[in-house]
Each structure stands twice: as structure tokens, then as C-alpha cells.
Amino acid sequence: MSNVAIRMEGLSKKYHIGGKQKRSSRFGDQLVEMVASPFRRAGNLLKGRHSGASDLEQDFWALKDISLEIQHGEIAGIVGHNGAGKSTLLKILSQITEPTTGYADVFGRVGSLLEVGTGFHPELTGRENVYLNGSILGMRRSEIDRKFDAIVDFAEIEQFIDTPVKHYSSGMYVRLAFSVAAHLEPEILLIDEVLAVGDVGFQKKSLGKMESVSQQGRTVIFVSHNMNALQRLCPQSVLLSHGKLVAQDKTSKIIEQYLTAVSSESIGPNQRIDLSAQKRDGTGKVQFESVSYAGDDPSLRYYPYTDGPLNISLTLLAKTACAVGSVAVVIFDRYGTKLVNADTLFYGRSINLRQGANQLQLRMDQLHLNPGMFTIGLWVADPPGEIHDYIPSAVLFEVVETEKENIRVGADGLIPVKFSITEA
Amino acid sequence: MTATNKPLQKATIPPPENGTDAKPVIRIQPTRGWTSLKLREVWDHRELTSIFIWRDIKVRYRQTVIGALWAIIQPFLTMVIFSIFFGRLAGIPSDDVPYPIFSFAALVPWTFFANSINQASNSLVNNAEMIKKIYFPRLTMPIASVLGGLLDFVLAFIILLLMMFYYGFVPTINILWFPFFLLLAMMTALGVGLWLAAMNVQFRDVRYMVPFIIQAWLFATPVAYPSSLLSEPWHTIYGLNPMVGVVEGFRWALLGTGTGPGPMIFVSFFVALALLISGVYYFRRVEKIFADVI
Numbered sequence: 001m002s003n004v005a006i007r008m009e010g011l012s013k014k015y016h017i018g019g020k021q022k023r024s025s026r027f028g029d030q031l032v033e034m035v036a037s038p039f040r041r042a043g044n045l046l047k048g049r050h051s052g053a054s055d056l057e058q059d060f061w062a063l064k065d066i067s068l069e070i071q072h073g074e075i076a077g078i079v080g081h082n083g084a085g086k087s088t089l090l091k092i093l094s095q096i097t098e099p100t101t102g103y104a105d106v107f108g109r110v111g112s113l114l115e116v117g118t119g120f121h122p123e124l125t126g127r128e129n130v131y132l133n134g135s136i137l138g139m140r141r142s143e144i145d146r147k148f149d150a151i152v153d154f155a156e157i158e159q160f161i162d163t164p165v166k167h168y169s170s171g172m173y174v175r176l177a178f179s180v181a182a183h184l185e186p187e188i189l190l191i192d193e194v195l196a197v198g199d200v201g202f203q204k205k206s207l208g209k210m211e212s213v214s215q216q217g218r219t220v221i222f223v224s225h226n227m228n229a230l231q232r233l234c235p236q237s238v239l240l241s242h243g244k245l246v247a248q249d250k251t252s253k254i255i256e257q258y259l260t261a262v263s264s265e266s267i268g269p270n271q272r273i274d275l276s277a278q279k280r281d282g283t284g285k286v287q288f289e290s291v292s293y294a295g296d297d298p299s300l301r302y303y304p305y306t307d308g309p310l311n312i313s314l315t316l317l318a319k320t321a322c323a324v325g326s327v328a329v330v331i332f333d334r335y336g337t338k339l340v341n342a343d344t345l346f347y348g349r350s351i352n353l354r355q356g357a358n359q360l361q362l363r364m365d366q367l368h369l370n371p372g373m374f375t376i377g378l379w380v381a382d383p384p385g386e387i388h389d390y391i392p393s394a395v396l397f398e399v400v401e402t403e404k405e406n407i408r409v410g411a412d413g414l415i416p417v418k419f420s421i422t423e424a
Numbered sequence: 425m426t427a428t429n430k431p432l433q434k435a436t437i438p439p440p441e442n443g444t445d446a447k448p449v450i451r452i453q454p455t456r457g458w459t460s461l462k463l464r465e466v467w468d469h470r471e472l473t474s475i476f477i478w479r480d481i482k483v484r485y486r487q488t489v490i491g492a493l494w495a496i497i498q499p500f501l502t503m504v505i506f507s508i509f510f511g512r513l514a515g516i517p518s519d520d521v522p523y524p525i526f527s528f529a530a531l532v533p534w535t536f537f538a539n540s541i542n543q544a545s546n547s548l549v550n551n552a553e554m555i556k557k558i559y560f561p562r563l564t565m566p567i568a569s570v571l572g573g574l575l576d577f578v579l580a581f582i583i584l585l586l587m588m589f590y591y592g593f594v595p596t597i598n599i600l601w602f603p604f605f606l607l608l609a610m611m612t613a614l615g616v617g618l619w620l621a622a623m624n625v626q627f628r629d630v631r632y633m634v635p636f637i638i639q640a641w642l643f644a645t646p647v648a649y650p651s652s653l654l655s656e657p658w659h660t661i662y663g664l665n666p667m668v669g670v671v672e673g674f675r676w677a678l679l680g681t682g683t684g685p686g687p688m689i690f691v692s693f694f695v696a697l698a699l700l701i702s703g704v705y706y707f708r709r710v711e712k713i714f715a716d717v718i
């Protein structure tokens with residue numbers, strides 16, 4: 001007996017990725033390369049090689065042999081680290097890209113939300129964009145007519161509905177964009193991480209809206225890094241890792257497994273992360289060689305958690321013995337907002353380095369970060385002005401939810417704070 | 425939810441449950457070789473196409489001072505320049521009609537063609553974000569670009585009618601053929617536009633090629649001069665450039681000069697048809713990699 005909404009059989013997707021090209025930093029060489037490469041590419045094309053790509057290309061399986069059935073009315077979560085293939089899977093199911101092998105049968109009208117505000121045009125008014133965006137998402141004109149008031153109402157922008165959206169604040173913009181998307185009513189809905197828009201209040205409202213959508217008997221596939229939202233919305237989830245389906249279970253089990261799995265990734269805690277291939281700037285007189293992070297007991301596997309400690313261990317390579325005025329560890333959120341800047345400059349201390357490798361420990365006593373994904377940037381410089389090495393994105397790490405079973409309500413502010421309440 | 429570990433097989437699509445609640449079934453799988461054109465799907469998305477047309481028109485002249493007047497000024501000024509340099513100074517013949525209306529009758533469809541292929545060739549690349557994030561039949565975009573050019577065409581055409589009135593041209597029965605030549609212009613524009621749009625996704629060189637193609641094509645088309653300069657069989661062979669058929673046909677239908685339906689127009693029509701069909705096939709063939717490479 002089947003009441004299948006989506007059936008996947010051996011879905012795989014291969015991408016060609018460009019290999020690392022030897023790059024010369026000398027301008028002259030780059031100029032020669034610029035002039036020569038079109039001829040080489042054209043030559044490759046004539047030899048019948050597809051798209052004139054170089055020899056250095058290699059294949060990469062973003063998805064490998066995914067077989068899965070999802071029943072009608074099921075709300076399924078997809079969990080996995082960055083690059084596990086979650087988005088690729090949604091893209092295949094929404095027909096944006098084709099699988100390389102395998103197939104999927106989809107029973108019912110599919111709506112996909114891989115991004116909010118796709119196709120919004122800044123010159124058009126809010127009203128016009130509702131129609132444009134709605135049509136792109138697959139709504140009929142009559143359907144938009146019918147839902148128009150509800151959309152505007154939900155976005156809370158009645159006064160500005162006839163203003164070009166280029167004059168909107170970013171908050172108004174995403175509210176309207178989400179609101180259009182939230183009123184999409186297909187039988188099968190594919191959602192990728194779109195809840196992470198707007199301010200906290202609106203995020204809460206969005207989550208509530210998604211909850212009510214999912215209670216209308218729709219089939220929903222939901223991809224998110226937000227463990228909190230996943231737990232609230234999806235009873236069942238699957239775990240993807242390196243393009244493979246590794247587990248499916250109750251969402252709480254999957255999250256647990258995911259958090260354990262994260263540590264075995266190369267970017268996980270306690271492991272030294274080689275920084276030689278990272279995008280960086282600076283004179284190179286002193287360079288970060290590797291970095292790792294850990295909790296208080298370095299022998300234990302550690303996941304950073306809200307208000308927990310973070311010990312960062314740095315290996316610096318100095319070309320000559322020297323003293324540097326500023327070594328800093330910076331933490332950015334997903335939007336690139338600099339949240340933390342732990343800089344030795346703050347203490348007016350200079351760091352003495354010997355020639356060769358130097359170890360440096362930096363400890364943050366309390367990580368005032370809510371659960372989510374964050375980026376560590378590294379910086380070494382001689383103020384003012386002389387930057388030796390700056391790696392804006394050295395490590396991606398996750399601050400985990402510690403109380404997995406009981407979702408803490410209100411843990412959605414940007415910064416956690418210890419507080420107490422006294423009743424008079 | 426159940427993971428199915430059945431071996432991969434060519435499964436048949438199961439019949440809908442109970443027959444009462446038949447859900448549409450979409451089979452998502454790799455396509456190989458020549459794919460179906462799925463023109464039905466494009467037709468089903470005509471509302472989306474019209475929304476794209478409406479958006480393009482709406483945005484085109486936003487924040488300009490004279491707005492849609494640009495649609496008229498562009499061909500009109502070209503006509504003035506052509507009249508001065510080619511008509512007056514170079515003394516190029518104009519099939520015994522005043523040179524200004526001779527060139528303008530050709531510039532109106534030419535401008536439509538040039539703008540259309542320019543818009544169409546960039547239609548996918550300019551909407552790359554959308555293509556990466558949403559599924560819809562990609563054909564709707566170049567189609568919308570070409571259809572969206574019709575508004576400018578109509579505006580310029582009104583000026584052409586006024587000029588005909590000024591020069592005392594009374595339309596003859598030939599005008600019944602006019603829709604055919606307009607269709608020929610649209611077919612040519614869409615055919616070329618589809619080729620360029622699809623290639624542009626993979627090879628951004630197209631972006632730099634298009635202005636040059638348009639310029640060279642203008643000189644290869646009897647806009648500033650009459651095709652009667654050529655004698656047979658070259659005159660018919662000239663029809664291999666489908667815009668020759670369009671331009672000469674416009675003149676014949678409206679002014680009574682130039683070349684009426686005959687061997688040359690016939691050749692142009694088949695070349696335009698071949699361009700369009702091959703364009704749609706090529707587009708469909710490479711469509712599947714758009715989202716991956718754009």
C-alpha cells in the first residue's frame with residue numbers, strides 16, 4: 001500500500017570542479033597567462049573537449065545513490081554539514097538541475113523555496129513584486145489576487161506596498177519576500193533554510209507560519225541548520241553526509257547523530273586545521289599555519305555551546321624572529337557580521353615570535369553565542385598598517401543546542417544574556 | 425519515510441491510487457540525446473511569460489525622462505542619419521520612393537530584430553539567480569524578450585504610418601501580407617535569440633559578440649540600400665539572410681516597392697524556420713546544464 005509523495009531511486013549528481021591551478025603572483029606572468037589561456041581553451045575545444053576546460057578538472061559526486069520514499073503528509077527534515085548534498089537534492093527534486101543517474105517520481109504539484117525573494121526587481125513596487133515573485137514561484141494570477149491582502153498583511157508593509165522595493169529597508173524586503181513564499185500552497189513543498197530571514201520577531205512568526213502550513217496535510221521537505229526549527233517542524237529526518245544517505249530516524253536521534261558526525265569532519269573540533277590553502281591577505285612575514293579549537297579538556301571531543309569556553313590553539317610561522325603588535329581571533333556570524341574580536345592589541349601586549357613555528361593559545365571564557373554556524377577569522381599585524389596575514393574565513397564551527405530534547409523558548413536573540421527576575 | 429534499497433531498475437510509473445485523487449506524476453531523470461521539446465509546458469506557463477514581458481516593459485523605461493519615446497527616437501534618428509549620408513551625400517538609390525520612408529520602413533523591423541536578439545541573448549544570464557533557485561521552463565525568458573520588443577515596434581510603427589500619410593502612400597492589397605512579414609521577423613529574432621541565449625550561459629564571449637553581430641548584420645541587410653542592386657540569381661541567394669526577406673517584405677507590403685512574395689522571400693522563410701527549430705532544439709539540449717554552469 002503506497003501513498004507516496006516522492007520516490008527517489010539511486011539519485012546521484014556529479015559536478016565537474018576545476019582543480020587547483022598553479023597561480024603566479026607576478027603581474028607579468030599573469031598577463032601572459034591571460035593572453036595565452038583563450039588560445040589554449042580554444043585549442044581544447046577544437047580537440048573536442050567539452051567547454052574548453054583544462055586538464056586539471058576533476059569529478060565530484062555531490063549526491064551518491066540516494067534512495068528514499070516520502071509519504072504524503074509527511075514533514076521530513078534533511079540534516080547534514082555544509083556540502084553534504086542537501087541543497088543539491090532539493091535542486092534535483094525541484095527540477096532546477098538534472099540528476100546524473102537515478103530518478104525520482106514526484107506525485108503532486110511541487111513548490112520549492114530555495115531562497116526568498118528570487119526574482120524581486122528593485123525598480124518595481126511591492127505590489128508589482130508580489131505578482132512577479134508569486135508567478136515565478138508558480139502561483140496563478142487569480143491565486144495571487146485572492147491571497148494578496150493576506151500576503152501584505154503578514155509582511156506588515158501596507159503603507160509601502162506601492163513604493164519601489166529599492167527604497168525598502170532590508171527587513172521590509174525579506175518580510176515581503178518571505179510572505180509571498182509562505183502563501184504558496186503546493187501539495188509538496190521543498191524548503192531550504194529560508195526561515196533565517198528578518199529580525200527575531202519575524203523569524204518566530206515565520207516558524208509559526210511554517211508550522212501551520214505543515215499541519216494542513218502537506219508534504220514538506222525541510223533543509224536547515226537550525227536544529228531548533230527542525231525539531232519543531234519535522235518528526236522524522238534523514239542525515240546526509242558527503243552526498244550519501246547515512247541515516248533516517250526520529251529528528252532528535254538524527255540531530256544527535258549529526259552532531260557526533262560533525263566531529264569526524266575535517267573541520268571538526270580538536271583537529272588541527274591546515275590553513276595553507278586558505279584565501280588570505282598580507283605581507284606573509286608571519287603566517288598562520290594551522291589552528292584547532294577545543295574545550296577545557298583537550299583530550300575530549302568538544303562542541304562549542306552557548307556560554308561555554310573556547311580554547312583556540314594557533315600555530316604561527318615567522319620568517320624571522322620578531323615581535324608583532326596584534327594577533328586576533330575574530331568570530332563572524334553567517335551574514336558576515338563581526339561578533340567578536342579578541343585582539344592582543346586590546347591588552348597592549350606585543351607577542352614575541354621566534355623564527356619558525358610558534359604556538360599560541362587563546363581562550364575565550366564564555367562564548368556568548370546562540371546555537372548556529374559561525375566563522376573564525378585570524379589576523380596578525382603590526383599596527384598601524386602592516387598586515388602580515390589575514391584569513392577572513394579560517395574555520396567554520398557550530399555552536400550546538402545543549403538542551404536538545406526540551407527546546408528553550410526565547411533562545412533566539414542575537415546574544416545570550418544571564419538574567420534574573422525578581423517579583424516584588 | 426523509508427529508505428529503499430532496491431537495486432536500480434527501470435521502474436514503471438505506478439497508477440495513481442484509487443483513481444479518485446489522481447496526482448500529476450513527474451519523472452525526474454537524466455535526459456540523454458535529443459529531448460522532447462516540452463512546448464506544452466511552455467504554453468502552460470504563458471501567464472509567467474506575460475509576467476516577464478510586463479516586467480521587462482515596466483522596467484525598461486523606468487527613471488528615464490522621455491520614457492517610451494526612446495522606442496521612436498532610436499530608429500527615427502537612424503533614419504535621419506541614413507537619409508543625410510546614404511540618401512543625400514552618397515546618393516544611394518531607394519527604389520523610387522523618398523529615401524527617408526524607404527529606410528524607415530526597413531529600420532522599424534530591423535530595430536525590433538536588433539533589440540530582440542540583444543535582450544534575448546542576455547535574458548538567461550541576467551536572471552542567473554532565478555535560474556539557480558527556481559524551476560520554470562527556461563524557454564519563457566527569451567520568448568518574453570522577443571515578445572516584449574513588440575511594444576516598441578508598435579510605437580515606431582505608428583510613426584511609420586504617419587510618415588506614409590505625410591508622403592501620400594495609400595496601402596494596397598499587399599498590406600494583407602504584413603502580418604506574415606512581422607511573423608517572419610519574430611521567428612528570425614527568436615531563432616537567433618535562442619541560439620545566443622543558450623550559448624551565452626556557457627560562453628560569456630557571446631555578450632561581446634552580440635553588438636558586433638548586430639552591426640555586421642545591419643550592413644548585410646538592405647536597410648540603407650535596396651536589394652534591387654543585386655541581379656538574379658544573387659538576389660534569391662541573398663534571401664539566405666532572413667532579415668532580407670523581412671525588410672524587403674515590409675517595403676513591399678507597405679510602400680509597394682521592393683520584393684514581394686517570391687523565391688527570395690521563400691528562401692528567407694525557410695532559413696528563419698530552420699533557425700527557429702534548430703534554436704529550440706539546441707536550447708532544450710543544453711538547458712539541463714544551465715543551473716550548473718550559469
